[in-house]
Amino acid sequence: MTNSRMRRSWRADKLSHLGSSIFAEVAEWKQEALQAGKQVIDLGIGSPDRGPSxxxxxxxxxxxxxxxxxxxxxxxxxxxxxxxxxxxxxxxxxxxxxxxxxxxxxxxxxxxxxxxxxxxxxxxxxxxxxxxxxxxxxxxxxxxxxxxxxxxxxxxxxxxxxxxxxxxxxxxxxxxxxxxxxxxxxxxxxxxxxxxxxxxxxxxxxxxxxxxxxxxxxxxxxxxxxxxxxxxxxxxxxxxxxxxxxxxxxxxxxxxxxxxxxxxxxxxxxxxxxxxxxxxxxxxxxxxxxxxxxxxxxxAGNAAASLYESRRDVLVEALAEAGWEVRKPCATMFLWAKLPPAFLQRNQPWSSRAFARELLLKTGVAVIPGDAFGSEGEGFVRIALVQEEHVLREAARRIGSFLSEFA
CATH class of the missing domain: 3.40.640.10 (Type I PLP-dependent aspartate aminotransferase-like (Major domain))
Structure with missing residues (x-):
């Protein structure tokens, strides 16, 4: 005797609303970049790169x-x-x-x-x-x-x-x-x-x-x-x-x-x-x-603030030298960066997702597109300050080369 009932999906509909798909997508882009021979600098996930005291x-x-x-x-x-x-x-x-x-x-x-x-x-x-x-x-x-x-x-x-x-x-x-x-x-x-x-x-x-x-x-x-x-x-x-x-x-x-x-x-x-x-x-x-x-x-209590403030200064300055003026945050471990004007002032402006993907595949620098955080995030990317200062400078150098292609 066969069971004629249609097979149920063992995946709840609510999982589609959890908002994590972009992080899995960026992980796939990283694999593409690695397979293409890029050395990835991951400025995506906000995970501290140092241990506790x-x-x-x-x-x-x-x-x-x-x-x-x-x-x-x-x-x-x-x-x-x-x-x-x-x-x-x-x-x-x-x-x-x-x-x-x-x-x-x-x-x-x-x-x-x-x-x-x-x-x-x-x-x-x-x-x-x-x-x-x-x-x-x-x-x-x-x-x-x-x-x-x-x-x-x-x-x-x-x-x-x-x-x-x-x-x-x-x-x-x-x-x-x-x-x-x-x-x-x-x-x-x-x-x-x-x-x-x-x-x-x-x-x-x-x-x-x-x-x-x-x-x-x-x-x-x-x-x-x-x-x-x-x-x-x-x-x-x-x-x-x-x-x-x-x-x-x-x-x-x-x-x-x-x-x-x-x-x-x-x-x-x-x-x-x-x-x-x-x-x-x-x-x-x-x-x-x-x-x-x-x-x-x-x-000791201000150790994290001192570390990320220094990294913020290094990366914002290096990005400015590379041709990308980014707002200096007053806190946290992230830059919330509006896409450079060259990518917005076009007949067909780039989306945050397109910018982040192309940046990663061309340079190996991973950032998170702003629309991962809601529709108001379109036109921005989030950059995590989770690498040492010399790595952040290298990331900015690579980003500058990427920007120069669209100057």
Whole structure:
């Protein structure tokens, strides 16, 4: 007897909305370039190219040798980890948070970004997200069955959202608004006045603010990124995600935290209690050591900022010499670069994707096309500062040769 039922696809439709296809596509371009004999300089993925400090590594090494560390760690995070993160918020931002009710350990901030919508929203709800924005912002909504409303981030406004141009009916329907300052892919600078205006609007419409602050310790030229929890009354309507990945070169450790509004923190805690068992305790101990070091020695705490500021200066200067004027970011590990005029001022302007592909195949330099981050990213590429300075100079030299073909 045969089964006449049509074969089902074992692939959920939601996977088509996760936004990761371009990264797989760029990986294929890299293989093409390698097969053509190019030496690839990868300025695509924003993964730190250096390891954490010796203190962090020694702490991790010591803790993994203790037999008692191999029990289930618990979803919330150890009391020591949560207390140290709360102490960090007080030290760094002057913000007091309750380590028991307003602090939750995460397996990196992407863990929180991936699951928060499922914990606080119902299918069919609306959330406001930035465009351009980190792909998981909309990907997480697709998984949760939540509808995104995209707020554009445009150059003429310094890449800050125009909160007053979000329709009132969207504010009334939205469960949360997600923002990222300084951000990925754009390192826009949001000050306390902006956050206070956002908090006031969120209170009026009872909308949760979710602030992704993965680049909190990577400000340049004296700029120190601001926590939204510094705004008056923010904990009534806001949560903030912090990560150890970029600030302390602990990307592979997968550790971070969510802090702020206790109801939202509690909802994510309840959700995660059902899907995971928490962050490996030795990794939490290493994260504690990272924060203690940064609090005891400001130079240690500013190490990532100093490194990427220097790399930013080197690459922006070298690109200018090569004929490509690129905006200097105020923070993070990325340049958000508008395509050179020669590629835009044509009868048929180049797309970001065409530019990135041709650049990689001709020169071996990999960057990410801006449309990977949303429709507003068209006309830009993201360049990651994840190579040593001499490699960045070589990348700029190759890019200059590529640009000269179209001068």
């Amino acid at each position: 010796l203190t962090i590594r020694e702490t991790l090494s010591s803790e993994v040798m203790k037999e008692e560390q191999y029990s289930y760690p618990g979803t919330s995070g150890t009391p020591e980890f949560r207390s140290q993160c709360a102490a960090w918020m007080a030290y760094r931002y002057g913000v007091k948070v309750n380590p028991d009710s307003e602090m939750l350990a995460l397996m990196g901030s992407q863990d929180g970004l991936s699951h928060l919508a499922q914990a606080i929203c119902n299918p069919g709800d609306i959330a406001i997200v930035p465009d351009p924005g980190y792909p998981i912002y909309t990907g997480a909504l697709a998984i949760a069955g939540v509808t995104p409303w995209h707020v554009p981030l445009r150059e003429e406004r310094g890449f800050l959202p125009d909160l007053d141009r979000i329709p009132e009916e969207v504010w009334e329907q939205a469960v949360f608004i997600l923002l990222n300052f300084p951000g990925n892919p754009i390192a826009a600078e949001a000050d306390l006045a902006f956050f206070e205006s956002l908090v006031e609007k969120a209170k009026r419409h009872h909308v949760l603010i979710v602030h992704d602050m993965a680049y909190s310790e990577m400000g340049f030229d004296g700029y120190r990124p601001v926590s939204i929890l510094q705004a008056k009354g923010a904990k009534e309507v806001a949560v903030e995600l912090h990560s150890f990945s970029k600030s302390f070169n602990m990307a592979g450790c997968r550790v971070g935290f969510l802090t702020g509004n206790p109801e939202a923190v509690g909802s994510l805690r309840e959700f995660k209690n059902n899907i995971d068992f928490g962050v490996f305790k030795p990794i939490q101990s290493a994260a504690i050591a990272a924060l203690k070091d940064a609090m005891a020695d400001p130079e």
